Amino acid sequence: MEHLINPRVTDIQISGIRKISNLVSQYNDAVTLTIGQPDFPTPEHILRAGERAIAEHRTTYTPNPGLPELRQAASQFVEKKYGLRYGGTDEIIVTAGASQALDITLRTILTEGSEVILPGPIYPGYEPLVKLCGGVPVYADTRRTGFKLTAELLEPLLTVRTRAVLLCYPSNPTGRVLAEDELKGIADLLVSRNVFVISDEIYSELIYDGEHRSIAALPGMRDKTIVINGLSKSHSMTGWRIGFTLAPAYLTQHMVKVHQYNVTCASSISQYAAIEALTAGIDDALPMKAEYIKRRDFVYERLTSMGFELDKPEGAFYLFPSIERFGLSSMEFTLKLLETEKVAVVPGDAFSEYGEGFIRISYAYSVDNLEKAMERLERFVGRL
Known part of the structure; x- marks a missing residue:
C-alpha cells in the first residue's frame, strides 16, 4: 500500500x-x-501561570485564532518592541509554534507552481512546506554576500510565478542580521510588485548588535508581509508550542480558516502561560x-x-x-x-x-x- x-x-x-x-x-x-x-x-513565573491554568480547569477549546487577551498582549508586545501595529482581534493568530504559523501561511498563499525565493543556506524546515503546497523553492546563493539576501541577489530571481520571498533574520544557521538599509533595498524592490514577504522573526529578541527591525515596518510593506514569531527562543518555551502570525486582516481572515481545520486552536494551557510571558515577562x-x-x-x-x-x-x-x-x-x-x-x-x-x-x-x-x-x-x- x-x-x-x-x-x-x-x-x-x-x-x-x-x-x-x-x-x-x-x-x-x-x-x-x-x-x-x-x-x-x-522562567518560573511562566510555569506558575501554566499551573494556574490547569488548577483553574482552563483546559477547553479557545477561540480558533487564540485567546483574545493573548492576541492583545501579542499586539502590544510587537508594537512596544518593534514598532509593528497589528490588531489583536483580526490580524493575529496564535499557532502551535512558529512552524505551524509557517504552514498555514504557505497553504493560504501558494498555488500549484508558485515560486518562493529562499536565501540559502537556510533552515531546512521551509522547503518541505513549500513543496507540500505544490510550490517551487527558488534559492538565492548568499555565500558571497555574507549570508545576507540583498536586492541585487533577489531581483534576477523574480518571475511572474514568484508568489513570496522568505526572510529569516536573525538567520538560522548563520546568525546574520539584515541592517535597515539592506531591508530597505529589498522593500524598494518589492513594494510595487504583487509578491508577498514572509518574515520569520522567531529570533527577534536575540539580536546582539543593535535592535531588531522588521521589513513590515517599512513604508508600503505591511499589507504584503506576514510576520512569523513565537515564544520558543525568546522565552525558552520550545515545548509549549506557541507561535504567532501577524498579517493584514484581508490575509488573516483566510489564514484562520486553514488554522481552524489544521489544529482548531493552540493549547489553552500554553496560551495562558503565553499571556504571562508577553506581559510580566516582556524582558x-x-x-x-x-x-x-x-x-x-x-x-x-x-x-x-x-x-x-x-x-x-x-x-x-x-x-x-x-x-x-x-x-x-x-x-x-x-x-x-x-x-x-x-x-x-x-x-x-x-x-x-x-x-x-x-x-x-x-x-x-x-x-x-x-x-x-x-x-x-x-x-x-x-x-x-
Missing part, C-alpha cells in the same frame, strides 16, 4: 539536524552542539541574551584562533564556520569529528546545497560544554 502515499510526502527527507542528533545517542560522553534549543529553563530574554553574547564571543574567538573563517553572528545562537580548507565534505567532517572526538555539530549541507563547505555550531549550551567541545575540536583539526 505504500505506493499510494502522497509522493510529495515520500520525497521529503528527515532533517539533517535530526539525523546527526539521533546519531549522538550511540556515543558515550558525546558533547552535542546541534539543536537550536535554549538551555535555560522556562525575560534579556538575561538569556547577555549570556548568549558571552558564549558567542568565547566560541568565535576559539574558532578564529584555530584558523576557521567565519562571519561573527549578530543574532540567534549559531556560528557557521567554513571547513573548506580541510578538504572534507561537511558530512565527512561532521562524522569524523563525532567518531574521533565525540563532538556533534550539524553539516552545512543540511541547510541546502549552499551550506556545503560549512558546519553549524549551536552555542545554546553551557559554557562547560562549549569549552569541552572547543578543546576536542582543536585537537581534531590539529590532526587534519
Whole structure:
C-alpha cells in the first residue's frame, strides 16, 4: 500500500539536524552542539501561570485564532518592541509554534507552481512546506554576500510565478542580521510588485548588535508581509508550542480558516502561560541574551584562533564556520569529528546545497560544554 502515499510526502527527507542528533545517542560522553534549543529553563513565573491554568480547569477549546487577551498582549508586545501595529482581534493568530504559523501561511498563499525565493543556506524546515503546497523553492546563493539576501541577489530571481520571498533574520544557521538599509533595498524592490514577504522573526529578541527591525515596518510593506514569531527562543518555551502570525486582516481572515481545520486552536494551557510571558515577562530574554553574547564571543574567538573563517553572528545562537580548507565534505567532517572526538555539530549541507563547505555550531549550551567541545575540536583539526 505504500505506493499510494502522497509522493510529495515520500520525497521529503528527515532533517539533517535530526539525523546527526539521533546519531549522538550511540556515543558515550558525546558533547552535542546541534539543536537550536535554549538551555535555560522556562522562567518560573511562566510555569506558575501554566499551573494556574490547569488548577483553574482552563483546559477547553479557545477561540480558533487564540485567546483574545493573548492576541492583545501579542499586539502590544510587537508594537512596544518593534514598532509593528497589528490588531489583536483580526490580524493575529496564535499557532502551535512558529512552524505551524509557517504552514498555514504557505497553504493560504501558494498555488500549484508558485515560486518562493529562499536565501540559502537556510533552515531546512521551509522547503518541505513549500513543496507540500505544490510550490517551487527558488534559492538565492548568499555565500558571497555574507549570508545576507540583498536586492541585487533577489531581483534576477523574480518571475511572474514568484508568489513570496522568505526572510529569516536573525538567520538560522548563520546568525546574520539584515541592517535597515539592506531591508530597505529589498522593500524598494518589492513594494510595487504583487509578491508577498514572509518574515520569520522567531529570533527577534536575540539580536546582539543593535535592535531588531522588521521589513513590515517599512513604508508600503505591511499589507504584503506576514510576520512569523513565537515564544520558543525568546522565552525558552520550545515545548509549549506557541507561535504567532501577524498579517493584514484581508490575509488573516483566510489564514484562520486553514488554522481552524489544521489544529482548531493552540493549547489553552500554553496560551495562558503565553499571556504571562508577553506581559510580566516582556524582558525575560534579556538575561538569556547577555549570556548568549558571552558564549558567542568565547566560541568565535576559539574558532578564529584555530584558523576557521567565519562571519561573527549578530543574532540567534549559531556560528557557521567554513571547513573548506580541510578538504572534507561537511558530512565527512561532521562524522569524523563525532567518531574521533565525540563532538556533534550539524553539516552545512543540511541547510541546502549552499551550506556545503560549512558546519553549524549551536552555542545554546553551557559554557562547560562549549569549552569541552572547543578543546576536542582543536585537537581534531590539529590532526587534519
